[in-house]
Amino acid sequence: MSADHSTWHPAWLPEAAFGPVGSRRVLVAPGPDAGPVGRTVVDELRTATAQHGGTLTVLDPSAELPDGAIVRAHDLVLLVAPRAGRAAPTSGGRVHPSSSTNAPLVALATDGVLDGTSGPEIGTDAFLRIRQDGRSVVVAGGAAGLLYGLHAVVRDGERAFGTDHGPQHDLPVAPVRMLDHWDNVDVHPVMGQVERGYAGGSLFYDAGEVRDDLTRVGAYARLLGSIGVNAVALNNVNVHATEARLLTDGLGDVARLADAFRPHGVRAYLSVSFASPMALGGLATADPLDADVQRWWAQAADRVWAAVPDFGGFLVKADSEGQPGPFAYGRDHADGANLLARAVAPHGGTVFWRAFVYDHQQDWRDRRTDRARAAHDHFTPLDGRFDTNVVLQVKHGPLDFQTREAVSPVLAAMPRTRVAVELQVTQEYTGQQQHVCYLGPSWSEILRFGLAEDGTRTVAQIVSGLPGSPASGPPDADPLPAAGVVAVSNVGDDVFWTGHPLAQANLYAFGRLAWDPDADPVALLDEWVDLTFPGADPRVRSTLHALMDDSWRTYEAYTAPLGVGFMVDPLRGHYGPNVDGYEYSRWGTYHFADRDGIGVDRTRATGTGFTGQYAAPWRDLYEDVATCPDELLLFFHHVPWEHRLHSGTTVVQHVYDSRADAVDVVERLRQHWADAADVFPADWHARVGERLDEQLRSAVEWRDQVRTYVYRKSGVPDAQGRPIY
DSSP: OOOOGGGSOOTTOOGGGGHHHHTSEEEEEOOTTOHHHHHHHHHHHHHHHHHHTOEEEEOOTTSOOOOHHHHHTOSEEEEEOSOOOBOOOOSTTOOOOOSSTTHHHHHHHTTTSBOSSSSSOOOTTOEEEEEETTEEEEEESSHHHHHHHHHHHHHHGGGGGSSOEEEEEEOOSSSEEEEEOOEEEEEETTTEEETTOOSSSOSSEETTEEOSOOHHHHHHHHHHHHTTOOEEEOSOSSOOHHHHGGGTTTHHHHHHHHHHHGGGTOEEEEEOOTTHHHHTTOOSOOOTTOHHHHHHHHHHHHHHHHHOTTOOEEEEOOSSTTOOOGGGGTOOHHHHHHHHHHHHGGGTOEEEEEOOOOOSSOOTTOSSOOGGGHHHHHHGGGTTOSOTTEEEEEESSSSSSOSSOOOOGGGGSOTTSEEEEEEEOSOTTTTTTTSOOOOHHHHHHHHHOBOSGGGOSBHHHHHHTOTTSGGGOOTTSOOOOOOEEEEEOOOOSSTTSSSSGGGHHHHHHHHHHHHOTTSOHHHHHHHHHHHHSTTOOHHHHHHHHHHHTTHHHHHHHHSSOTTOOOOBOGGGTTOSBOTTTTTTSSSOOOOOOOSSEEOOOOOTTTSOOGGGGSOTTHHHHHHOTTTSOGGGHHHHOOEETTOBOTTSSBHHHHHHHHHHHHHHHHHHHHHHHHHTGGGSOHHHHHHHHHHHHHHHHHHHHHHHHHHHHHHHHHOOOOTTOOOOO
């Protein structure tokens, strides 16, 4: 694709979104350690003020402090000061000097409300906002915080210049907010250019190599920086032969990609193959306890950090779905992860080690083997053995990014291990960016879920290492560094970035929820709409809310019911219905439907015992069919077709009703979109309209196949008398 920026959509950063900032008198003082991120802030402001008629003053850190009247003449002041406490008494109105970066300027900009010297550290990613005497001030703890503070002002638009208010501290809950790209350098014969990608080819790679022109990668990095994403893994976790060589022959290109991300505060990571010492180094083994293997990885790390001094670290998928790992040598995952962790430790690097490990050669006849148990069984015995620069990356559910599944118990079961929760922005099991499916509400439920003992600690608290959460360690242990929130990216080289224009909202919501898991996902949708369509007709907002607010639940309502999962077509890459598509396969993804009922018995009393992996109260709530939530009933229980849900309806009638009702919803939404043609750009309206046509076709297919399957298994007719085929 051409590097001409007009060939891709600006997403939520159109020029008009910067109008409220760009039309003001702006002063920025990035400080002596601004670096490339500080320069990005200045460049953004310079462009915005030039486009919208404002003015920009950039303070050189070596220059004298300007006169107070000059500072107060600005509408917006952005500066870096590691502390910004309440001002101490001053003599004759003079500001006491301080060694803190920009401290005297803080006092001038806030009329002495803040002095820039006292109080706790703000944090390099964090910022304070205050509006004093009609002037908006952003005080950041570092250059990254300054960038995030600028974009917070852009998000607020004119509201940022409204009523005066005192200091408001804004900081990310999760210290690492990472996107994993499953991009292949070579086009894979089965998985294509981007594994589980639904928006075209890779932004990074083309024709078997890194793109010559990385302009669009820089534009993507700008989008990520604006929502607080601060790390990106550059290649597929399933590391094929060419991708493996990024660690050696391709380091120059890795450095080029890192250069594109750096100005926006995003650090680069690589997925690496555990077998690299053999595949790339010519060794006879990859045994993590072998001295030559340890030496090879240490030297490899030295080369990587020599090429990219601020490199983040490695992402590893090992002993999973055919990827090599320590099991081949009689070692465990702690042995394997610590091998790499010790290689990268001298450079401050981190190893993200995926917990997605299970038997993918399962016998479907064996009702005791349960894929959902696997990660807990493999990893919890290793708690306390991982080095502190290892992060165990745990999928949010115990299966595989299903539309609805229980939250993984592993997240709360390893108090001596750093854990990160992994989400999936790319819509592998949620419509593949052909269907409208806003995932913000789903992720919000996961991150706010009180998973730990007595339900008092949320997933977000656990993975962020907040005081009192399991990630902080037991009382007799040193606190562990926090980990964070990770997701699989949904972008490609499509003009709309995500294929479906409305799927841009999922990328936006991921970054904002990784920053603040307590944010209202509907309010985040408002943010995205207002940025993407600044100043638009009010019907734009109302139309998009009508389509998107409940879209995840609508998708769930016409696909696999009540948490049972899968039922997707393996021959179409997990798209569309095939109720028995995985039922007799080796993958462990079963629903066990028969003439008597449906669902997986995961109880301790009669099933696989999976419920026992949870702490109270969940272990008992899920165990009892009377208390198990309806939406997860078939995830935890095999029940008769005429079992009554808490809603009062039977399982079989719920399937009949919910599928039919959901198709009716999609039909209404398609008409709603058609009626709004005059308020959306033509290219947007055409693309979304095409996708809604496909969504309706697919929803009808799901409805008819699932309803007919249930009737043929159960023999129970639809009480409403609707057609069943």
